[in-house]
Amino acid sequence: MTPASTRTARSVLAALILLTTLLGGGVARAEEPFRVPEQVTDLSGVLDDGDRAEVEAAVDRLYTDQGLRLWVVLVDDFSGVPYAQWGERTAVASDFGDRDILLAVATVARSYTLNVPQAQTAISNSEISDLEQSSIEPALREEQWAGAATAAATGLAKAVSTTGSGSAGLWVALAVLVLVVVGAIAFGRIRTARRRHAAVEAARTVDGSDPAALAALPADVLDERAREILAETDEAVRASAEELAAATDELGEAGARPFTTALADARRALAEAHELRQRLDDAIPESPEERRRMVERIVTSCAEADRVLDEKVAEFDEIRNLLIDAGARLDALTQRQVEQTARLDGCTATLESLRSRYDASVLAPVADNVALAREQLALADSAIDDGRDAAAQPVGQQGPVVAAVRTAESALTRARTLLDAVDHADEDIVAAVDQLPAAIADAREDVATADRLATHGGEALASARSATVAAIERAERSGATDPLGAMHALVSADAALDDALAAATEAQQRDEHARARLTRDLAAASAQVRAANEFIASRSGAVKVQARTRLAEAERHLQAAQHFAESDAPRALQHAAAALSLSAQASHAAQADVADWEATQRPRHSGGYGGGSTAGGVLTGVLIDSVLRGGFGGGRSYGNRRSGGYGGFGGGPRSFGGSGSSGRIGRSSGGRF
Known part of the structure; x- marks a missing residue:
């Protein structure tokens, strides 16, 4: 290919990639390196059905045309693992070969990695760099997750495809693609506008006094809703003031006082909202977190002003109608x-x-x-x-x-x-x-029931029981001379006791359910903690601090669950759930540490863990002391924390998946976006 043809091909590639960066994604979740189950794995949930279909089609075309398998993984973040190592470890865990390429994106942490096998000599390092800088990263910065994946597939296919059509054909293709890009840009803008309009419409139904509902709104949608509701509330206050001025002439100051007070309260809430809007619009910048809090406060202040006025609407209308009629x-x-x-x-x-x-x-x-x-x-x-x-x-x-x-x-x-x-x-x-x-007999039965449920009813049940006992005593003492008064007092007290008994019965049922569930959860948590402890204890030479910390916390929560099992079942359930979750995290982290340790041993020793029983002693922790003193590995200084070893045991970081495992050596690139 001539230099001119090369430049032309790259221009076509840039146009193709621009087309794929126009579609977007959403929110994801964090993951440790893991075995990828399918070629498009969206653990973050940022791809809708259309996006997924688009990416799957691009991945399928790459395999059909070039025989390459592109694996696209979307997570929240890489759980503290450097992006290149995350990609390499995931490639090893997934048994990727020379025709497997991994594009992994941390959508919240905003980093990514593109892992390409060294064996793919048709794809040069410069082509990988150009693909990332001109296509993948721009799409990721705009949160066009599907666009970034499609751009990667298209760019990889172009990089390994053979040339032959000549520069004239490329220019024709470029012209066609430019037209397609222009149309795609217009379509993308229309789709974006429609999505935003739908989001704003949905935001109008959100209760402005509900902080949780407001927190679920995207920042831009929340800001637009805040502007709308501020204008609406300002107009409502103005209209209310005009109506109240007319009503005051008819009612007088005293008659209009309740409405005057409500209007004053609404004006104060509205003034606070206007002040916040002014601060947001001035030249002094706020952090994103502070800005969101201020916008949410605008919405809640306006909702408060509306509530104050709405509470007086029925009364105001009634008075006006009364004067008219x-x-x-x-x-x-x-x-x-x-x-x-x-x-x-x-x-x-x-x-x-x-x-x-x-x-x-x-x-x-x-x-x-x-x-x-x-x-x-x-x-x-x-x-x-x-x-x-x-x-x-x-x-x-x-x-x-x-x-x-x-x-x-x-x-x-x-x-x-x-x-x-x-x-x-x-x-x-x-x-x-x-x-x-x-x-009287019914009331006595309710008192007896209250005694049985005393531990579940609390102060409310005790108070209702005392009132009912007093009513029973009054009925027995004065029932003949004041039957109406005695009956009224007894019925009222017993009705209150019935309500307290219903609440206590419900609490008893919840407690019994919690205790039954606690038995299962404690058993599961104990088993999980025991399994994690045994795994770490038997491989302590390779397990790093994260797994150990998670296990220690799991053990603490398990002890707390056992402590509260008898006195506070719901609280014990919370601790049991925490123990179960943390012990599972400890197991996963420990397994990953052992996999890392094994990967660093295999390239140096073709016969397993680098020296048979000696390596096994390091893995199980038996020879940790000798490792720390440099007594293993031919004089190489394992355990020097300044060398970047894994938890002090093993050498410096290496490429995952060497010749002793899958035979695959990858080139990991990527970065922040």
Whole structure:
């Protein structure tokens, strides 16, 4: 290929790669080096169905056209392992050969590695570097995860393909690709705009007072929603102020005071939101974390202003409607006053009949009801007259109508209740006398149940139990002379006890479930911790500090779970779960350490672990002291921590997967993006 053709081919490659960088990804998760299960492994969840199909198609084309297998792995971060070592260790764990290439991306830690076998001489180091700098890294910086993977597949295929069509054909292809790129850019922008619009629409349904819901929103969507809700709230406060100004003229300052207070509270919350917006928009920069907290506070302040105003909407509307329809409301109240007044004579006769049949102590709850009802009806009559006088005043002076109507309504309601009690007294007294023994028996059963559930009910159950016991004692003491009062006190206390018993029963069920689950979880955690401990103990010469730390923490949590097993099952469950998780992490880390150790031994010794029983002694920790003193490995200084060895045991870092394992030596490149 001539220099001009080479430059042309690279231009075509750049155009192809630009096309693939227009699609995006999402959020991922962290992973230790592991055996890759499939050619497109998205443990981070950043690829949607369309993205995955695009990457799989590119990987399949690379294999069909060039016989190369590209393995694409997306994780959160490389768990503290340098990107090149992560790629090499993953390649070894996956038994990759000379035709396997690994592209691994840490989407949150924002680093990546491209591991290409040395045997692929058709792909030069300069071509790998050019592919990374011109195509893969730009796509990754824009979080175009599918684009980066597709660019890698396309670039690798181009690097190993044979030339032959000549520069003229390349220029034609370049022109066609430029048109495709322009169309793809336009499509990408449209798709991005649609996704953003959908995200903002979804954000409008999020409860602004819910911090967890706000935390789930992307930063750009949250900022746009904050701008929207600030404008909406500002307009709502302005409109409320105008409405309240008109209502104050009708109600007067005293009548409008509840709404004036609510408006003042809303204005304070809105002022805070405006102040935060001003600070975000000024020339002084904030850190991303601080900026997000301020944006979230804008949303919550506006939500608070809306809540304060919304709480008074129904009351405000009712008052305005009352002023508009004052005449009809007063007429209806007059009708109610007449109806209740007509009942006075009949209730007086009923009360006299009751006095001839029951002792005064039995009738004490209703003895004064007729007299009290007469007073309430007189109050209602006076309030209705005041309301009519106020309604006859000019607009702007009718505020007293509201107080008059509400006073009359309250007085009439109390009068009706008093008279109803007289009408029902005979029936209620008979029922109370007949039902009181059964009610006492039921209450005693509930008290006994409360005693059984005392450990699960807490203070609420103890208080309800005491109140019920007092009501039982009162019923037994005064049931004959005051059956209505005794029954009412007993029913009220027993109802509260029923609620406390329901809560205690639910707590008991949760505790029993937790204890049953705790038995299983403790057994599983104990087994997992024991297995991790045995593995590390039998291979301590190769296990580094991370696995040991995880195991120590797992043992601490296991001891805590066993300590709280009897007294606090839910808390013990939490410790058991932590022990199970940490011991599993310890096992994985220890296994990786042993794999690293074995990989460093095999290249030096074709017969296993470098010297038979001696290497086995190092692995199991028997010969750690001799290793630290340089007594193993032909005088080479193992264990010199300044040399970069693994945990002080073994030589410096080497390429993973040497001739003693898979026969594959890789070139690992990559970096931050």
